[in-house]
Amino acid sequence: MQNSSPHDNAHLMKLATYASTSVALVLIVCKTVAWMMTDSVSLLATLIDSCLDALASIINLVAVRHALAPPDKQHRFGHGKAEALAGLGQATFITGSALFLVLEAISHFLRPQPIGALPVGIGIMIISIVATLGLLMFQKHVISKTNSTAIKADHLHYKTDLLVNGSVIIALLLAYYGWAGFDPLFALLIAAYILYSAWEIVQESLDLLMDREMPDEDRQKIKTIVHSHPKTLGMHDLRTRKSGLTIFIQLHLELEDTLTLMRAHEIADEVEAMILAKYPGAEVIIHQDPASLAEPQPEFVG
Known part of the structure; x- marks a missing residue:
């Protein structure tokens, strides 16, 4: 598309x-x-x-x-x-x-x-x-x-x-x-x-x-975009769905523990901009997690 x-x-x-x-x-x-x-x-x-x-x-x-x-x-x-x-x-x-x-x-x-x-x-x-x-x-x-x-x-x-x-x-x-x-x-x-x-x-x-997830190809693209940011240490709990023309993307972003709140917010904004460049008009919600406390959610199979 x-x-x-x-x-x-x-x-x-x-x-x-x-x-x-x-x-x-x-x-x-x-x-x-x-x-x-x-x-x-x-x-x-x-x-x-x-x-x-x-x-x-x-x-x-x-x-x-x-x-x-x-x-x-x-x-x-x-x-x-x-x-x-x-x-x-x-x-x-x-x-x-x-x-x-x-x-x-x-x-x-x-x-x-x-x-x-x-x-x-x-x-x-x-x-x-x-x-x-x-x-x-x-x-x-x-x-x-x-x-x-x-x-x-x-x-x-x-x-x-x-x-x-x-x-x-x-x-x-x-x-x-x-x-x-x-x-x-x-x-x-x-x-x-x-x-x-x-x-x-x-x-x-x-x-x-029923809010079916986006295709695996799109989910993998989102993961690749997130991991391409130099300050990103990981991500988990990626959730996607589509409603009409709007794509909804939610994820947890793993960052260094010592970052200030302002810097973590800036990195999340940068990652969001990178996702929007690939999916214009999408609704993107990013939650920032300290990498040491991140608890990755298991991927659903099937």
Whole structure:
């Protein structure tokens, strides 16, 4: 992840939510027309998915704006967890749509329906793929800058859409020129993939809500930064978590016993500045300990 200013990241996140909502609404209109003309259940699947994408994107838009709000008296640590709540909301809607799709696919599988207006259906799917690819490229750029959970959840939705749209084209062709049962069969496969995607979103959202530690790679970087200061004798009890765009880092810094309080404070400030250079906008809390009294905490395994 590249380091950018919190202001730039916030602006990018807002643009990403506006873009995804706009794309979803346009695709809903196009796919509704195509579904009414083709009566394809696999096309209905991607229409339902787009409707939920639009709803999820609107939830994201509201959640991201709330998550970017500064801390207040009631929320001293900010509002970043609104992103994770939005992710759980999205997963709920996605799961509901997938189960509805399963029922529709089974009904059409038992009573296959002929596909009509094939060129219209395929044309709409090609338009959907082009629009989705453009959105995915922009979202990938935003994620590389912000590492936003909400935008990553939206990105996952539209990656799924890309695969769904491609599979719908195949399903339409097979159902039109071969067996009509291919259409509901592909719809069932799409539903299974949607459910898998929902589970991935749930896992990441729960990690944020449960204050999961940052990746081992980042924790090791923090330790390397701390130990690179010439006056640092050691460190222990490193704790990290992420809430929205904000990273929280806490640690105990081991220093010489004979340092004055003022000098120990200066060293802690220097170490904090070094960490902030790598993680701009992070909330860093450093407690100074005399090296002779430091009691390192055991590292958690697993």
